Amino acid sequence: MSDILLRIENLRISFGKDDRRVAAxxxxxxxxxxxxxxxxxxxxxxxxxxxxxxxxxxxxxxGEMTANxxxxxxxxxxxxxxxxxxxxxxxxxxxxxxxxxxxxxxxxRIGEQIAETLRVNVGLDREAxxxxxxxxxxxxxxxxxxxRYLAYPHELSGGMRQRVxxxxxxxxxxxxxxxxxxxxxxxxxxxxxxxxxxxxxxxEIGMSVLLVSHDFGVIAQVCDRVAVMYxxxxxxxxxxxxxxxxxxxxxxxxxxxxxxxxxxxxxRIRRDGIPGQPxxxxxxxxxxxxxxxxxxxxxxxxxxxxSMREVGPGHTSACPVTIGSGS
Amino acid sequence: MNAxxxxxxxxxxxxxxxxxxxxxxxxxxxxxxxxxxxxxxxxVSFELGSGEVLGLAGGSGSGKTTLARMLIRLVExxxxxxxxxxxxxxxxxxxxxxxxxxxxxxVFQDPYSSLNPRMRIGAAIFEAGKVHHQPGVDDExxxxxxVLDLVRLPASAARRFPxxxxxxxxxxxxxxxxxxxxxxxxxxxxxxxxxxxSIQTQLLNLFLDLRDELGLSIIFxxxxxxxxxxxxxxxxxxxxxxxxxxxxxxxxxxxxxxxYTRSLLAAHPSHTAPTPRGGSV
Ligand SMILES: Nc1ncnc2c1ncn2[C@@H]1O[C@H](COP(=O)(O)OP(=O)(O)O)[C@@H](O)[C@H]1O
Ligand SMILES: Nc1ncnc2c1ncn2[C@@H]1O[C@H](COP(=O)(O)OP(=O)(O)O)[C@@H](O)[C@H]1O
Ligand SMILES: [Mg+2]
Ligand SMILES: [Mg+2]
Numbered sequence: 151m152s153d154i155l156l157r158i159e160n161l162r163i164s165f166g167k168d169d170r171r172v173a174a175x176x177x178x179x180x181x182x183x184x185x186x187x188x189x190x191x192x193x194x195x196x197x198x199x200x201x202x203x204x205x206x207x208x209x210x211x212x213g214e215m216t217a218n219x220x221x222x223x224x225x226x227x228x229x230x231x232x233x234x235x236x237x238x239x240x241x242x243x244x245x246x247x248x249x250x251x252x253x254x255x256x257x258x259r260i261g262e263q264i265a266e267t268l269r270v271n272v273g274l275d276r277e278a279x280x281x282x283x284x285x286x287x288x289x290x291x292x293x294x295x296x297x298r299y300l301a302y303p304h305e306l307s308g309g310m311r312q313r314v315x316x317x318x319x320x321x322x323x324x325x326x327x328x329x330x331x332x333x334x335x336x337x338x339x340x341x342x343x344x345x346x347x348x349x350x351x352x353x354e355i356g357m358s359v360l361l362v363s364h365d366f367g368v369i370a371q372v373c374d375r376v377a378v379m380y381x382x383x384x385x386x387x388x389x390x391x392x393x394x395x396x397x398x399x400x401x402x403x404x405x406x407x408x409x410x411x412x413x414x415x416x417x418r419i420r421r422d423g424i425p426g427q428p429x430x431x432x433x434x435x436x437x438x439x440x441x442x443x444x445x446x447x448x449x450x451x452x453x454x455x456x457s458m459r460e461v462g463p464g465h466t467s468a469c470p471v472t473i474g475s476g477s
Numbered sequence: 478m479n480a481x482x483x484x485x486x487x488x489x490x491x492x493x494x495x496x497x498x499x500x501x502x503x504x505x506x507x508x509x510x511x512x513x514x515x516x517x518x519x520x521v522s523f524e525l526g527s528g529e530v531l532g533l534a535g536g537s538g539s540g541k542t543t544l545a546r547m548l549i550r551l552v553e554x555x556x557x558x559x560x561x562x563x564x565x566x567x568x569x570x571x572x573x574x575x576x577x578x579x580x581x582x583x584v585f586q587d588p589y590s591s592l593n594p595r596m597r598i599g600a601a602i603f604e605a606g607k608v609h610h611q612p613g614v615d616d617e618x619x620x621x622x623x624v625l626d627l628v629r630l631p632a633s634a635a636r637r638f639p640x641x642x643x644x645x646x647x648x649x650x651x652x653x654x655x656x657x658x659x660x661x662x663x664x665x666x667x668x669x670x671x672x673x674x675s676i677q678t679q680l681l682n683l684f685l686d687l688r689d690e691l692g693l694s695i696i697f698x699x700x701x702x703x704x705x706x707x708x709x710x711x712x713x714x715x716x717x718x719x720x721x722x723x724x725x726x727x728x729x730x731x732x733x734x735x736x737y738t739r740s741l742l743a744a745h746p747s748h749t750a751p752t753p754r755g756g757s758v
């Protein structure tokens with residue numbers, strides 16, 4: 151792999167009053183190579199969205215972040231002043247979310263919304279912005295762009311709206327596209343089209359992608375590397391095929407074992423699942439966050455200092471236990 | 478499991494149709510165009526056997542929810558026949574319709590829509606059982622504890638309010654309330670779709686346990702094919718209001734006959750064959 155675009159080291163995001171702050175993201179480290187697609191997978195509440203937001207320092211109210219470094223092209227985003235941060239958000243990073251409605255203005259035609267991004271963030275004039283917006287609509291696979299240019303968000307299907315969001319997100323040719331559950335609300339067929347689109351744009355624009363999903367299937371289809379999150383921690387990180395085929399962390403393994411597959415149709419298998427439920431915020435103060443649901447856990451797990459250990463080439467796990475070769 | 482000739486299927490739907498008049502746009506009204514008729518369920522037929530799990534899959538807008546709701550007339554069918562045992566669902570009214578609805582209970586994706594936030598869980602379960610004079614309701618605590626036990630919740634859950642529970646527990650409560658009235662059929666409309674995988678698995682196992690223990694039939698509506706693959710005996714694939722393919726789950730998923738089924742299966746993301754679409758640069 152070539153150079154590193156984004157490197158997050160020891161990220162912590164916490165909420166609450168001074169003396170009673172609890173960490174929602176706890177010592178996360180992560181890197182995204184240039185042109186690479188990295189996945190963040192984990193169940194809801196595991197800290198995926200917050201981790202993404204740290205990249206543009208856009209946290210929900212009350213959230214406070216610290217990190218050794220959040221390097222974007224070698225510059226620590228923590229050190230950016232207001233203007234530099236605005237430029238970073240406008241030019242370096244494009245974001246798309248599960249619900250395009252939250253980002254699209256319901257009162258404006260979608261073409262004008264794309265053109266506006268181009269005028270404000272790229273500095274194109276009115277005419278050039280319109281031409282470019284039309285070509286972006288075409289790029290993201292919207293047929294008859296001239297007609298759709300005039301449509302309002304509610305006149306489009308969910309898949310179309312997500313395409314428009316992508317057009318806006320990539321309008322400035324960002325170096326990093328963050329897609330946070332961007333296909334979760336879509337049909338499988340539309341989802342497959344949107345994932346293909348993201349991968350194609352990544353190749354054409356040469357951008358990197360941080361792809362967040364709770365769906366391991368989606369991650370496996372598109373990502374080069376994946377970070378598995380649980381309870382605010384990254385518990386395993388590595389090449390996607392290694393993680394899917396030879397998971398080393400007990401959580402990753404249990405999660406993969408829980409996922410139903412089409413291949414097992416008609417076999418009447420009953421999966422064990424994972425007993426209990428994920429820890430709530432502040433429930434885990436030390437030790438491994440998975441300890442209460444883990445079949446490999448021992449007392450030592452309640453107090454251990456979590457650290458990533460190399461378990462294969464470019465493959466790290468936060469669990470000291472070796473659980474043997476994968477399924 | 479198809480109903481053999483000598484045993485009547487529990488539920489038989491024949492050529493069911495539902496049309497909606499689409500809201501007219503401003504342009505339509507200006508041009509005085511009439512509303513367009515949209516056929517959400519288009520001449521659908523199927524049977525459900527006793528103790529059978531029938532999966533209903535298809536893209537969004539394919540008509541799954543409309544069909545599911547028609548079975549108990551939460552949506553009025555426009556045409557066709559729906560027979561529950563020997564009762565004609567479309568002709569039923571008053572007590573007969575209430576009895577049909579008691580025996581076919583729905584569980585929705587969002588338990589909030591069916592659980593009263595101001596009612597303790599125990600009270601909600603007890604009320605449901607009492608209205609339908611279920612056996613054992615004379616001892617409220619014992620009745621509630623027994624129903625909660627069916628969904629593997631402790632008796633102490635009775636004192637809680639819905640919002641105090643996690644999503645998975647809330648869905649168990651929604652199922653418990655449905656079970657409190659002694660149904661023969663559960664109609665689960667995307668009941669596990671919003672849950673995380675590890676919780677989803679627990680719920681799928683619960684549905685299968687209920688089928689085994691109580692002999693329930695289940696119509697399991699889900700857009701996730703892999704979930705249907707592991708829970709359903711038979712599956713019906715819906716597309717644009719029609720059932721384009723129906724058969725034993727293994728048969729339909731391993732040897733799909735209809736193009737639409739094939740395209741759905743092809744688009745389904747799988748973690749068992751990680752194949753990065755782009756490859757590393
Ligand atoms: N605005 C907030 N206030 C308090 N806690 C929050 C807030 N946003 C997120 N959290 C906490 O952080 C955890 C992780 O959130 P998030 O990153 O959104 O998870 P994910 O995207 O993996 O579902 C949540 O479970 C929640 O406890
Ligand atoms: N009350 C309604 N009025 C008008 N159209 C409706 C109504 N309910 C559903 N539809 C339409 O019927 C079709 C089928 O919807 P639905 O049964 O909800 O599909 P699914 O559950 O498969 O996603 C959709 O095109 C939907 O827009
Ligand atoms: Mg999130
Ligand atoms: Mg539906």
